[in-house]
Amino acid sequence: MASSVLRIAMNGITGRMGYRQHLLRSILPIRDAGGVELPDGSRVQVEPILVGRNEAKIRQIAEQHGVEHWTTDADAVIADPSVGEPQSKLSAAKPILGHSKGTE
Secondary structure, eight states, rough: OOOEEEEEEETTTTSIIIIIIIIIIIHHHHHTOEEEOTTSOOOEEEEEEEEEOHHHHHHHHHHHOOOOOSSSOOHHHOOOOSSSOOOOOOOOOOOOOOOBBTOO
């Protein structure tokens, strides 16, 4: 069955609620389980994008949890059409966010 990736921008991830409840207890377990199986048998995998003002904190959290994309540029995340829109694994989600100050 087909699978897709849902890129999820997560702002405020350095706070207690954003970090513990949303990232650690929700999104990462879904990611680590291989995504969510839908009723039609297809799967949706989540790909978190960490967003925040403090580059050092965001980078540290991303590295600690194996999150590939992070940024301090909220405008770039908002403008990225691949964020929040399910992408087929066969299509290339453009990696405008990354490891160096949020851009590649």
